[in-house]
Amino acid sequence: MNEVAITIIDRQGVKHELQAPTDMNMNVMEVVRSFEIEPEGTIGICGGMAMCASCQCYIESSHELSPVSDEEEAMLSEAFYVRDNSRLGCQIPISKEIEGLIVQIAPES
DSSP states (O other): OOEEEEEEEEESSSSEEEEEESSOBBHHHEEEEETSSOOTTTTTTSSSSSSOTTTEEOSSSOOOOOOOOOOEEEHHHHSSSOOTEEEGGGGGBBGGGGGGGGEEEEOOO
């Protein structure tokens, strides 16, 4: 199995049920960009370096994700609309462990 099912809820509240590849070393932010879920230039502005929070999302499922790194925590501490379930999409790798993941993209700041 080289794909996992994930659901991404865009900023307008539309659900996108996708098959994301696990064999391309992608993350949630890159999936949002490649499926053009949000307008170009509004997601992943820093290129996935955990330096802009444009890919902030809310984890809406009960998946146990990798711990938040110091860099991610620092960026989230400066971001708008942060919740307890906030993560940066660029820091969530696409792997078989996230099968069924549901995320909602945070509003633009």
